[in-house]
Amino acid sequence: MRQTLHDLRRLAGERKLAMLTCYDASFAAVLEAAEVDSLLIGDSLGMVIQGHDSTLPVTVADVAYHTRAVVRGSSRAWIVADMPFGSYQQSPQQAFASAVELMQAGAQMVKLEGGAEMAPTIAFLVERGIPVCGHVGLTPQHVNAFGGYRVQGRGGDAQSVRAAAEAVEDAGAAMLVIEAVPEPVARAIAARNRSITIGIGASVACHGQVLVLHDMLGAGVGRRPRFVKNFLDGETSIAAAVHRYVEDVRAGQFPQADHIYADNPQKT
Numbered sequence: 001m002r003q004t005l006h007d008l009r010r011l012a013g014e015r016k017l018a019m020l021t022c023y024d025a026s027f028a029a030v031l032e033a034a035e036v037d038s039l040l041i042g043d044s045l046g047m048v049i050q051g052h053d054s055t056l057p058v059t060v061a062d063v064a065y066h067t068r069a070v071v072r073g074s075s076r077a078w079i080v081a082d083m084p085f086g087s088y089q090q091s092p093q094q095a096f097a098s099a100v101e102l103m104q105a106g107a108q109m110v111k112l113e114g115g116a117e118m119a120p121t122i123a124f125l126v127e128r129g130i131p132v133c134g135h136v137g138l139t140p141q142h143v144n145a146f147g148g149y150r151v152q153g154r155g156g157d158a159q160s161v162r163a164a165a166e167a168v169e170d171a172g173a174a175m176l177v178i179e180a181v182p183e184p185v186a187r188a189i190a191a192r193n194r195s196i197t198i199g200i201g202a203s204v205a206c207h208g209q210v211l212v213l214h215d216m217l218g219a220g221v222g223r224r225p226r227f228v229k230n231f232l233d234g235e236t237s238i239a240a241a242v243h244r245y246v247e248d249v250r251a252g253q254f255p256q257a258d259h260i261y262a263d264n265p266q267k268t
């Protein structure tokens with residue numbers, strides 16, 4: 001039976017959660033057999049599946065298509081679908097319409113990027129029965145505003161990442177992806193214990209970890225961020241690589257020092 005949010009919250013209190021992105025039925029079955037707790041149909045599909053150089057061209061229809069495939073290939077994992085660029089920023093009503101499409105494709109939760117500016121939208125969705133996962137720190141849909149894929153929250157910016165996380169959690173997000181921020185910033189957000197925090201280039205103190213599937217199999221395109229580890233190295237199959245990822249996350253062995261960021265770039 002498919003896990004519920006209640007199951008996921010209980011598990012997060014007992015052990016670390018392993019999440020991976022997934023875009024099709026075959027990989028969904030492999031990931032689930034390795035006991036990955038949650039599958040994210042990320043808008044990273046724009047890069048690793050469609051070959052774009054950012055996530056911006058992805059549409060709700062694209063994510064819905066891949067969500068249906070992942071749902072058909074799995075039966076237990078918690079399913080999170082990304083709200084693509086332009087599908088939710090305009091208004092809570094626009095976000096609701098996009099989220100409905102993704103939930104009807106089989107998502108159990110939708111993920112959106114941003115901080116306090118998204119709080120009313122998150123509350124609007126949550127009040128209408130749609131579980132929300134926030135995403136703070138390096139939010140790839142803001143690549144043009146950031147001037148590239150850069151670590152966020154260093155020095156004086158630490159407080160703005162923490163404030164973004166607090167606003168998203170206080171608005172009712174049940175899960176929060178924290179991407180590419182200094183480890184102490186991520187640790188402090190996780191310590192609030194207000195949502196299920198999922199780190200990617202963040203901290204081992206988060207309740208769980210996520211990676212882009214293609215990246216952790218050494219098949220990523222373009223930049224290879226510091227937080228990526230190729231789990232296929234030294235393994236003889238994809239199943240074994242995913243299994244090792246799950247074991248390392250659960251044991252608190254991933255991420256290690258070389259996959260996270262110090263608050264001072266000299267230290268990394």
Ligand code: KIV
Binds near residue numbers: 042
């Ligand atoms: O789109 C995606 O794959 C993501 C992960 C990097 C968290 O948002």
